[in-house]
């Protein structure tokens with residue numbers, strides 16, 4: 001990472017930036033969240049809507065966020081203040097910072113399970129004869145144990161804090177370079193095993209043959225939420241990362257690659273999940289957040305050398321989660337450092353400490369506490385509720401406001417100037433401007449109205 005005159009880092013190469021942004025995007029969202037949300041929302045039809053959301057809303061908003069970041073060279077709050085001085089737009093940045101810490105809190109709980117599963121695999125807890133029943137029991141007793149759940153949450157946040165302390169670009173850029181390709185290869189191997197299991201066909205047709213009768217307002221809202229979550233959009237992570245891109249880089253091209261890689265990994269994760277899920281006799285809508293943790297050990301058991309694949313997979317997944325939580329924590333930390341002039345160390349310790357405290361109810365919500373496991377009225381666990389409110393709704397509102405900001409406040413012209421700096425070509429610039437001015441805000445508004453009318457909130 002080279003230092004620039006302002007003292008802000010710059011990604012050392014274009015590939016470095018794409019890897020780092022892909023590192024933020026690719027994580028548990030693709031491998032843990034995408035499969036279970038797809039399972040709960042009807043399969044193939046959901047996947048189609050998801051892809052549509054990535055192309056028509058995710059990609060244009062990512063271009064918008066990166067441009068805001070590179071122009072302002074600041075954290076999300078500072079960026080809105082600089083581009084629209086004296087206006088209430090800074091609030092969008094502040095909501096983003098808060099949302100980031102909230103997502104970090106429960107995301108780290110699940111990342112902690114991944115660390116735990118790495119140790120369990122190495123310790124030989126999963127026998128070659130494991131069934132979906134026994135695997136489910138192992139998962140339940142693991143997440144029901146409060147000491148383990150809170151302990152691994154703590155451990156994972158310490159890891160995240162340690163990397164963020166050292167400055168973002170250095171750590172992430174180097175790690176992502178090895179990590180992403182390795183994860184990709186392991187995923188492909190698991191997918192091959194999954195699609196060759198007996199009865200894989202049933203899972204494939206659930207995943208690939210759309211049945212639009214299963215689509216409701218809530219389903220569409222969840223597909224959009226999942227797209228934003230998976231691409232790390234709607235709360236300023238990409239504004240922060242954009243502030244580290246050099247001006248000679250082509251933002252839309254970089255954003256295109258990130259969306260492509262992220263979507264590819266999610267699609268493959270689904271291809272790994274559903275054939276095995278049906279082969280093991282599980283129901284796609286019944287498992288919830290435990291889905292991949294219950295399922296994966298049963299796939300490893302059916303592979304020669306499965307122990308090695310299993311340990312390797314959970315290790316890589318832990319690291320992929322880490323490159324994502326880094327971006328969540330970095331948003332709040334860069335805000336404290338830039339705007340409040342805090343020392344980096346202090347910001348990191350206090351913000352990760354805060355995420356730990358808010359993470360505790362999520363950690364206890366998978367059986368350790370009855371009350372947190374099924375909250376009154378909504379009948380969701382605390383973790384599920386946080387995941388819907390922050391990971392879907394808050395990001396969707398954020399993406400809506402960012403689109404409005406770029407289209408009507410900062411302006412299409414200024415954004416294009418930033419993108420076309422230093423002679424860069426903005427391919428599809430007119431399509432982008434159409435999407436960001438009309439499609440993004442209107443589509444999001446319609447989805448919200450539709451959800452409110454049908455009352456299909458969760």
Ligand code: TRP
Pocket residue numbers: 024025026027028029030103228229230231232233234235237324325327328395
């Ligand atoms: N996108 C990451 C994943 O799929 C999670 C993530 C990292 C995130 N940074 C974010 C989600 C910012 C929303 C906003 O695992």
